[in-house]
Amino acid sequence: MVRMSMVFATSMVVLGTSLVTLPAAANLVPPSCGLVETVRWGEMDFATVSAAVEALGSAHLERSLASDREFVGGVLRDSRGRFWGTVGAGCSGQDTVTFAVAVPTGTTLAAFWHTHGAKGLFRDLFSPDDAELVRGTGMAFYLVTPDGDLKVLEPRDLKTRTLRPGYGRPPPRGALAGRTVEAVTNGDGGAT
Secondary structure (H helix, E strand, O other), X not given: OOOOOOOOOHHHOOEXXXXXXXXXXXXXXXXXXXXXXXEEEOOOOEOOHHHHHHHHHHHHHHHHHHHOOOEEEEEEEOOOOOEEEEEEEOOOOOOOOOEEOOEOOOOEEEEEEEEOOOOOOOOOOEOXXXXXXXXXXXXXXXXEOOOOOEEEEOXXXXXXXXXXXXXXXXXXXXXXXXEEOOOOOOOOOOOO
């Protein structure tokens, strides 16, 4: 199982900065496996958080699977009520990703999102560290599974441990299934 520790310290949030737009063909490989500073992805914005996460997942899942690399970021809400995302990449095969999300003036952090790299046992579950990020920040955390499914773990989900049978062995203590988010057909639909 991939153990991931997403550390989002408020001291890492940079207020009032402008973000660099990430070119679509950017490699996104960090120079080291230290802090991953996420950057704005594209120029698009979306009506809902889930639409933004779905677009981010579609853009980065193939590379995540091929390189066994976790992609992470935040979803921000602008002053018009529209959502856009940031992205950064952990190191290949690394189980822990520490990342920072810049929050420019006039925006608020709405949620976090990530992938889990290549397919593997329990990679469709939120890890105990994922749950700790939700608990510590009080924010929703989205997961784009290796199969391309979109899941969300919110603070209200931390009280129940809903796991489906069929893993062959018990998942790690504290792993959570989260809830499946229905596919968004366009940028103006879906759950927030």
